Amino acid sequence: MSAVDYAALMQILSCPRPTGSAAQRDTLRALQAWLSARGIPFRLQPFTLYPNFYLCIGLWLLGIHTLLAVSVWLRWGWVTTLIAALGVAGGLVDTAFGFPLVTWPGRATGQNLLIEFSAARPERELFLCAHYDSKTELFDHFVRTFFVKNLRLGIGAAVALGILGPLQLFLPAPWPWATYWISVGLTIPLLAIAWGLGVNLSFGRLRRRPSQGAVDNGAACAILLGLAQQAAEGQVPLEKTRLTLALFDGEEVNMQGSRAYALGREWPLPASALNLEAMGQDGDFLYWEQDGTALRLVPTDPALNRTIADVVARATGQPARPAGPINSDGYSFMRAGVPATTLSTFDRTLGLRGLHLPSDALSRVDMARLPATVEILKQFIRVMDSK
Numbered sequence: 001m002s003a004v005d006y007a008a009l010m011q012i013l014s015c016p017r018p019t020g021s022a023a024q025r026d027t028l029r030a031l032q033a034w035l036s037a038r039g040i041p042f043r044l045q046p047f048t049l050y051p052n053f054y055l056c057i058g059l060w061l062l063g064i065h066t067l068l069a070v071s072v073w074l075r076w077g078w079v080t081t082l083i084a085a086l087g088v089a090g091g092l093v094d095t096a097f098g099f100p101l102v103t104w105p106g107r108a109t110g111q112n113l114l115i116e117f118s119a120a121r122p123e124r125e126l127f128l129c130a131h132y133d134s135k136t137e138l139f140d141h142f143v144r145t146f147f148v149k150n151l152r153l154g155i156g157a158a159v160a161l162g163i164l165g166p167l168q169l170f171l172p173a174p175w176p177w178a179t180y181w182i183s184v185g186l187t188i189p190l191l192a193i194a195w196g197l198g199v200n201l202s203f204g205r206l207r208r209r210p211s212q213g214a215v216d217n218g219a220a221c222a223i224l225l226g227l228a229q230q231a232a233e234g235q236v237p238l239e240k241t242r243l244t245l246a247l248f249d250g251e252e253v254n255m256q257g258s259r260a261y262a263l264g265r266e267w268p269l270p271a272s273a274l275n276l277e278a279m280g281q282d283g284d285f286l287y288w289e290q291d292g293t294a295l296r297l298v299p300t301d302p303a304l305n306r307t308i309a310d311v312v313a314r315a316t317g318q319p320a321r322p323a324g325p326i327n328s329d330g331y332s333f334m335r336a337g338v339p340a341t342t343l344s345t346f347d348r349t350l351g352l353r354g355l356h357l358p359s360d361a362l363s364r365v366d367m368a369r370l371p372a373t374v375e376i377l378k379q380f381i382r383v384m385d386s387k
Contacts, residue, residue: 013218020051047260049110053253058201065194080165110249122242125271130220131251134213137204154193219280258332273340275330283346290325301339
């Protein structure tokens with residue numbers, strides 16, 4: 001049995017690798033070379049990737065909602081309704097339904113990296129997954145959350161403006177004056193939300209020092225690769241379980257890689273999934289009680305949450321504690337009807353702040369946490385395999 005070189009893995013996984021970039025492709029090639037050098041079988045799953053997803057949505061938010069405000073101020077009537085409809089549809093259709101209405105520019109081929117192990121006669125499937133792309137934004141998760149939480153308010157304001165715009169053409173005096181100034185007032189929160197979220201999504205790549213993606217989500221990938229090495233050496237016995245370790249592409253652009261995988265295959269066996277996010281930090285383990293998108297959150301699986309909390313408690317003396325919500329690859333499995341949850345760690349100094357920023361660097365990773373987490377996952381697999 002050979003030791004896992006986590007330092008070498010983190011050198012690969014602690015560099016900016018935006019979705020669809022040459023750096024991300026280099027990272028994938030380096031990971032394949034690492035697996036091949038150790039004789040660990042793997043396969044790639046290609047899928048259609050829209051790497052400029054959030055850049056396009058950010059620019060759309062800025063442009064169409066500024067135009068909507070102008071149409072209100074200048075009393076464009078029915079044109080305001082058309083612009084409002086486009087403003088609501090653009091981004092909503094892309095995010096909620098995965099249809100690239102405004103996010104199609106730059107379409108490419110993404111690659112999910114899958115490492116599979118199986119019992120002779122499996123009775124169930126278990127997925128452990130993480131993502132290997134990174135993202136840099138202007139704001140961290142906490143500041144961004146303010147705009148995301150108020151997204152429904154922005155959509156409501158756009159719908160109201162679409163109704164009030166032409167209404168002024170038919171109402172008797174003095175109602176046109178009143179509806180005009182109500183509409184002008186609604187443009188203020190609309191522009192605040194659209195510009196706050198749009199600027200964050202569009203211009204993070206202009207930072208001189210981008211995120212290294214060490215915690216989000218390089219450390220989780222290193223943990224899964226360390227687990228893969230031990231499984232290939234026979235240290236993870238499987239009696240009833242088909243185990244897949246998945247490194248997904250496109251998580252940072254609305255979970256495209258995991259969605260393509262989970263919705264694009266059959267599920268002949270009972271399955272469950274444990275997603276890893278923000279691993280390798282020095283604080284408590286967390287599991288997330290809700291997962292989803294900016295528009296829809298659903299509960300994660302309570303049984304999986306209890307199981308991972310108990311396993312962490314036996315290993316560390318402190319159970320994983322609840323947190324939430326999160327937007328992660330776990331939701332892709334939940335959409336496909338597969339029970340799922342997400343495990344993370346907490347930074348004692350920064351908490352969960354500073355991700356998608358330069359503060360997500362290799363110095364933030366507690367290297368001792370990587371092999372320790374592999375042992376936790378091995379115990380989790382044993383418990384799941386015994387059910």
